[in-house]
Amino acid sequence: MKAQLNHSNKYRLQTNHRDLVQSVVVGQIANPIGRSSPYRIGNDGVARVLPGGGGIALNQRIGDRCVGIAGDHVEPGVALHNNDREVVGGRKGPNLALITYACVGNRAVVIDGPCIGQTGIVTGKHGGVDHVMVDFPPKILKQLRIRDRIQIYSHGASLQLTHYPRWGFRATPKALQVPVTHKIPAALMGSGLGKNTVWRGDVDIQLFDPAIRRRFKLESLRYGDLVAIIESDSRFGPSVKKGRTTVGVIVHSDSSVSGHGPGVTPLLTGTAKQLQLVVNSQANLAVIFGLRMLPPAKGHRPLTSRRNSQRQVCQSDVDSLEDLSIYTKG
Numbered sequence: 001m002k003a004q005l006n007h008s009n010k011y012r013l014q015t016n017h018r019d020l021v022q023s024v025v026v027g028q029i030a031n032p033i034g035r036s037s038p039y040r041i042g043n044d045g046v047a048r049v050l051p052g053g054g055g056i057a058l059n060q061r062i063g064d065r066c067v068g069i070a071g072d073h074v075e076p077g078v079a080l081h082n083n084d085r086e087v088v089g090g091r092k093g094p095n096l097a098l099i100t101y102a103c104v105g106n107r108a109v110v111i112d113g114p115c116i117g118q119t120g121i122v123t124g125k126h127g128g129v130d131h132v133m134v135d136f137p138p139k140i141l142k143q144l145r146i147r148d149r150i151q152i153y154s155h156g157a158s159l160q161l162t163h164y165p166r167w168g169f170r171a172t173p174k175a176l177q178v179p180v181t182h183k184i185p186a187a188l189m190g191s192g193l194g195k196n197t198v199w200r201g202d203v204d205i206q207l208f209d210p211a212i213r214r215r216f217k218l219e220s221l222r223y224g225d226l227v228a229i230i231e232s233d234s235r236f237g238p239s240v241k242k243g244r245t246t247v248g249v250i251v252h253s254d255s256s257v258s259g260h261g262p263g264v265t266p267l268l269t270g271t272a273k274q275l276q277l278v279v280n281s282q283a284n285l286a287v288i289f290g291l292r293m294l295p296p297a298k299g300h301r302p303l304t305s306r307r308n309s310q311r312q313v314c315q316s317d318v319d320s321l322e323d324l325s326i327y328t329k330g
Helices: 093-101 210-215 321-328
Strands: 023-029 077-081 107-110 119-126 131-135 149-154 176-180 182-185 191-194 226-233 239-252 263-271 275-279
Touching: 023 093, 077 093, 077 119, 077 149, 093 131, 093 149, 119 239, 119 263, 131 149, 176 226, 182 275, 226 263, 239 275, 263 275
Parallel strands: 176 275, 182 226
Antiparallel strands: 023 077, 023 149, 077 131, 107 119, 107 149, 119 131, 226 239, 239 263
């Protein structure tokens, strides 16, 4: 994305917003995704049975921590997928349009089911499974159903420079000030590299090195945080490049699997000289869109770093709540 700065007293940002196309796309609330094996083999060699992406995450929402939860690639709020078929185009055409056109911040409206007419906000895209995530208030999440249809009013594809003051952007004579919660080295990026586009997904942050996690305060990452990937270029697909910076939003939870971790959907990329990063703990979608009060950013250790990671228990092994307590002590 290119910035053309107007050198007036207010340094107003110049964008191509008048050229953008407004359109409508739709998706159904996706089923949770299961694999042939229930186990995920972690970076520490431990096999875990954990909930993952898809469905409706009732207690995972924008602003909540995304590290240290008992889950893997968990998508906060509602995950959408378009399962329709058209007489023209490829089999996945409708869903590819959904994840291409939908932009973070777009309005989403429920168009059938018990919550018809309720509105939410697009909060990110998850590559691989090709889901679009939408945030709704907790009361609505509890009433939504798998396969309910949600329509998104798409606006923003091909925007050269975002011109929303509530993002906290400020233009100066030489740079664009961008608020972020964390600065993350591009060397930590994992799954998602190698794609030729960032329009349809995300790139994961690896959290397996304790010293690096502490140095960059990565254990405090939350869904919806705006973060900066240092020495990263996303113009033609995610890649490492000195002198450039990518700003994105955290869209899914941590993972125990090698090469994976919290996902970042890129929103803005430019030279390090053009983007002046301002660290602000409130740089989160929950605050930007007035969705909720933002919980404190506390550090939580990933599952792979816990001493008792070898000790596993299945629900079928627990006869009562009293029996469960023996696994949670110590």
